[in-house]
Amino acid sequence: MSVSDDQGGGECAGAAANCQRLRENAEFHAERCAEAGLISGPALTSATAVGLVIYLWRNSPVEDMHAKPRGPSDAVMFAESTALHDRAIEALTAPNRADALLDFEEHLLDRTRPWAGASGKTLNDFGYGSLTAYRKHVKARTDVLISISKHTCVREPLQVLLVGTALLSGRDHKGMPMWPTIVDRIRILLDDPAHPAWRDPDRGQEALAAQPPEAAPLDELAATLLIKPYTLPIAVLEWLSEHLLHCAGPPYTLYWRREKG
Numbered sequence: 064m065s066v067s068d069d070q071g072g073g074e075c076a077g078a079a080a081n082c083q084r085l086r087e088n089a090e091f092h093a094e095r096c097a098e099a100g101l102i103s104g105p106a107l108t109s110a111t112a113v114g115l116v117i118y119l120w121r122n123s124p125v126e127d128m129h130a131k132p133r134g135p136s137d138a139v140m141f142a143e144s145t146a147l148h149d150r151a152i153e154a155l156t157a158p159n160r161a162d163a164l165l166d167f168e169e170h171l172l173d174r175t176r177p178w179a180g181a182s183g184k185t186l187n188d189f190g191y192g193s194l195t196a197y198r199k200h201v202k203a204r205t206d207v208l209i210s211i212s213k214h215t216c217v218r219e220p221l222q223v224l225l226v227g228t229a230l231l232s233g234r235d236h237k238g239m240p241m242w243p244t245i246v247d248r249i250r251i252l253l254d255d256p257a258h259p260a261w262r263d264p265d266r267g268q269e270a271l272a273a274q275p276p277e278a279a280p281l282d283e284l285a286a287t288l289l290i291k292p293y294t295l296p297i298a299v300l301e302w303l304s305e306h307l308l309h310c311a312g313p314p315y316t317l318y319w320r321r322e323k324g
Contacts (some may be wrong), residue, residue, distance in 0.1 A: 142180025
């Protein structure tokens with residue numbers, strides 16, 4: 064996939080409302096991608112995959128499941144979303160994208176598939192009361208994506224839609240240019256529990272004191288977190304989620320922005 068807001072040729076057979084939406088997004092697509100550091104084919108594919116996971120899975124009745132006592136924890140949401148990102152890349156780079164999107168839909172709707180970081184728990188375990196709404200959401204959104212992929216009013220219509228989604232809701236997610244920076248900040252913070260970004264030195268000490276024995280040495284932990292975080296032991300995922308992998312946590316604070324100047 065390439066960054067371009069060039070319009071396609073000829074009349075588009077797609078829905079007029081979607082044409083208008085795609086053209087509006089495409090007008091600033093190249094500029095937004097450049098500002099976000101999405102300047103290569105692999106980076107764009109990765110960001111499109113982030114948007115696909117958000118569009119189909121994250122911004123869905125999964126959030127209702129997440130809010131319930133029996134629902135997926137923060138750690139499970141993080142692990143499953145990063146595992147789905149890899150599957151999303153496969154779907155977007157498949158020779159037949161429509162079939163691949165339907166396969167991805169089937170993967171999301173599989174009620175017996177264990178979720179990443181979930182100790183074997185499945186959609187059936189997490190989704191009580193939300194399964195019907197979730198199924199309708201995923202199938203409807205997949206249909207929209209397959210339809211949009213056929214548009215010729217802009218180049219790379221899925222990229223235009225889904226990168227916009229990623230930039231709006233997932234700039235710090237694994238798969239985006241910011242993720243290596245987040246991982247490096249986590250490494251810095253764990254190496255220095257008195258670092259100013261903790262705001263309170265006790266928070267850093269508490270994080271280190273709670274570190275589970277399953278945690279690998281810091282450099283190894285950071286390397287796994289960078290590429291395949293969903294493969295980390297469940298205890299480690301829960302620990303990172305508790306102390307570092309939440310939006311108000313030290314890697315995401317304004318401290319780093321102020322330091323950058």
